[in-house]
Amino acid sequence: DQQVKQNSPSLSVQEGRISILNCDYTNSMFDYFLWYKKYPAEGPTFLISISSIKDKNEDGRFTVFLNKSAKHLSLHIVPSQPGDSAVYFCAGGGSNYKLTFGKGTLLTVNP
Amino acid sequence: DSGVTQTPKHLITATGQRVTLRCSPRSGDLSVYWYQQSLDQGLQFLIQYYNGEERAKGNILERFSAQQFPDLHSELNLSSLELGDSALYFCASSISGTSSGANVLTFGAGSRLTVL
Numbered sequence: 272d273q274q275v276k277q278n279s280p281s282l283s284v285q286e287g288r289i290s291i292l293n294c295d296y297t298n299s300m301f302d303y304f305l306w307y308k309k310y311p312a313e314g315p316t317f318l319i320s321i322s323s324i325k326d327k328n329e330d331g332r333f334t335v336f337l338n339k340s341a342k343h344l345s346l347h348i349v350p351s352q353p354g355d356s357a358v359y360f361c362a363g364g365g366s367n368y369k370l371t372f373g374k375g376t377l378l379t380v381n382p
Numbered sequence: 383d384s385g386v387t388q389t390p391k392h393l394i395t396a397t398g399q400r401v402t403l404r405c406s407p408r409s410g411d412l413s414v415y416w417y418q419q420s421l422d423q424g425l426q427f428l429i430q431y432y433n434g435e436e437r438a439k440g441n442i443l444e445r446f447s448a449q450q451f452p453d454l455h456s457e458l459n460l461s462s463l464e465l466g467d468s469a470l471y472f473c474a475s476s477i478s479g480t481s482s483g484a485n486v487l488t489f490g491a492g493s494r495l496t497v498l
Binding site for chain 2: 273
């Protein structure tokens with residue numbers, strides 16, 4: 272049972288444009304969500320999080336939107352830079368649920 | 383460098399063998415988590431320890447076991463290895479053992495296990 276789904280295995284965008292990475296979840300008991308970024312040969316690194324009581328959280332070029340009724344969240348990167356090229360993992364968690372990750376989306380930002 | 387150290391980085395072994403993966407958490411972190419990433423799979427939670435005690439168990443096979451030592455380093459033991467156990471094994475650490483948005487996990491670079 273995959274509780275967190277990232278349906279797009281890959282995404283390619285031009286430098287300077289917006290990157291939108293999507294994530295769907297099925298567990299309505301998740302009370303927070305996180306995005307991690309992973310470069311090759313490195314472990315995932317924390318990027319941004321959002322509580323289930325909020326619908327938006329912003330940190331510099333990165334904004335996460337949460338739509339609880341649709342059980343959907345998205346990560347917006349504006350403007351995208353070549354250094355943003357990485358695998359992005361969406362994850363959900365809660366007081367009784369360990370962090371559950373999606374399969375990841377490979378973002379490629381072309382110069 | 384995330385501060386979480388995993389050894390070995392790469393390991394190649396044969397079916398039926400046993401291996402031990404080691405993890406040193408970031409300084410000050412009391413909780414250690416083990417995750418498995420197989421081909422085309424997300425990060426699958428295996429097990430969590432907090433200050434030496436098992437805190438939570440995920441999809442960990444009976445052939446796998448783990449422990450956290452008094453110095454807080456952790457070892458993941460994989461026995462009777464099968465081809466399907468080939469994967470990247472990540473260790474992560476955090477300050478607390480609670481599940482909250484504030485308890486961000488810091489990951490190591492992973493140990494790549496190949497079973498032939």
